[in-house]
Amino acid sequence: MILTGKKIAVLMGGPGSEREVSLASGKAVHKALLDLNLDAIPFDVTSTEFILPPDIDLAFNVIHGTFGEDGQLQDALENRSIPYTGAGSASSKLAIHKSRAKERFIAAGVPTARSETVALTPGCIPDLTITAPLVIKPPLEGSSVGIQIVKSQDGVAPALLKAAEKYPEVLVEEFISGKELTVAILDDVPLPVVQIIPPDGVYDMASKYPWLSGAKGSEYLCPADLDLETTIAVQAAALAAHRSLGVEIYSRVDVLLDPQNRPFVLEVNTIPGMTETSLLPKAAAAAGIPFPQLCQNIAELSLQLRA
Numbered sequence: 001m002i003l004t005g006k007k008i009a010v011l012m013g014g015p016g017s018e019r020e021v022s023l024a025s026g027k028a029v030h031k032a033l034l035d036l037n038l039d040a041i042p043f044d045v046t047s048t049e050f051i052l053p054p055d056i057d058l059a060f061n062v063i064h065g066t067f068g069e070d071g072q073l074q075d076a077l078e079n080r081s082i083p084y085t086g087a088g089s090a091s092s093k094l095a096i097h098k099s100r101a102k103e104r105f106i107a108a109g110v111p112t113a114r115s116e117t118v119a120l121t122p123g124c125i126p127d128l129t130i131t132a133p134l135v136i137k138p139p140l141e142g143s144s145v146g147i148q149i150v151k152s153q154d155g156v157a158p159a160l161l162k163a164a165e166k167y168p169e170v171l172v173e174e175f176i177s178g179k180e181l182t183v184a185i186l187d188d189v190p191l192p193v194v195q196i197i198p199p200d201g202v203y204d205m206a207s208k209y210p211w212l213s214g215a216k217g218s219e220y221l222c223p224a225d226l227d228l229e230t231t232i233a234v235q236a237a238a239l240a241a242h243r244s245l246g247v248e249i250y251s252r253v254d255v256l257l258d259p260q261n262r263p264f265v266l267e268v269n270t271i272p273g274m275t276e277t278s279l280l281p282k283a284a285a286a287a288g289i290p291f292p293q294l295c296q297n298i299a300e301l302s303l304q305l306r307a
Helices: 019-035 073-080 089-096 098-107 154-166 226-246 279-286 291-306
Strands: 005-012 037-047 058-061 115-119 134-137 148-150 169-174 177-184 196-197 219-221 249-258 265-268
Touching: 005 019, 005 134, 019 291, 037 291, 058 073, 073 134, 073 169, 089 098, 089 226, 089 265, 098 148, 098 169, 098 226, 115 265, 148 154, 177 226, 177 279, 177 291, 196 279, 226 249, 226 265, 249 279
Parallel strands: 005 037, 005 058
Antiparallel strands: 115 169, 134 148, 134 169, 177 196, 177 249, 196 219, 249 265
16 A cells, blocks of 8 residues: 555645534544544645644645635645545635636537526626526526526526625536536546435535534435436536546546436546545445545555555
8 A cells, every 4th residue: 555654634624604514524534544544634724724733645625615625725735735536726716716617518529508608797687598497507606505496487687686795706617407417537447426316406505514504404316216317418418527627536527417418527526525425435335435545545545546
C-alpha cells in the first residue's frame, strides 16, 4: 500500500453553507482511514486562513461547496506543494460554476436541459426566454442550496426577485420531469446508477440530509430500476460530463431521466458526500468496493497523480 507511512490530514468543515455535512463526511473518512491502520488526523478548516500540521503527505479533501469544491482550497494546497485528493483547481472551478459547466456540456455533446444565464438586479425582473415550469439555480452553490422550482408562470417573477436578494446572477433551466439519478465516476469508470426517490418529489437539502433537519429522508435504489440499455445510456452521459470538465480521480454526476428514457445531465459534483447515507459510497458498495477501500482508492489515485 503506497499510503503506508504517509501522514494524511482529512480536511473537513469549511466556511460554507455545507459545513455540517462536510464534518460528517470528514468523520466517516477519518474513521475509514484509521480502520486501514493509516496515519490519519482530522482537521477542521474553519476559515480560508488555515495552517496544517507539518509533514502532511496528503490532504484528503471532503469540504463540500464553498472553498473546498470551488478551487480555492486546491490553489492553497498547490501553493504549499501539498498533494490532495480529487479534482484539481482548474476542473474544480469549472465544475462548481453551473453556467460555465453547461457551456462545456453543450460543446461536448452531453445531453443537458435547455438553459440561460440571467443577470439579476434587486427589485428588477429580467426577461426570460424559458417559460415555466423551470428551475432557478445559483451558479456557485452546491447541495441544492438556493434552488427554486417554479411550476407556473405567475411564480417566475417572485422567484427571480427572491434570488436577486442574494445572487447577482442565476442559471435558469427548463424543468425536466422524471427519475432522479446519480452516477459516481471513479478512475474514469462509472459505478452502478443510484435512483433517488424523494419523499415529496423534490430532492432538496432536507431530503438529502434528514439527520440535519429531522425531515423524512429519500429512498434509494442501487442499482437503479432501469433496463440495461437505459443504464448504459445514463452511465455514458455521466462519464461524458465528467470528462468534458476534465475532472480528476472521481466525481458524482446528477442526471434526470425523462419519461422517454432520455438522460439529462444536471451537474458534476467534485467533492460528493462521504457520509453513511451518501450516494457515492452506496454506488461503490454495489460495485463491491467497501467504504474503507473506496477511501483508500481515492487517496492512492490522488497521491499517484500529485506526489
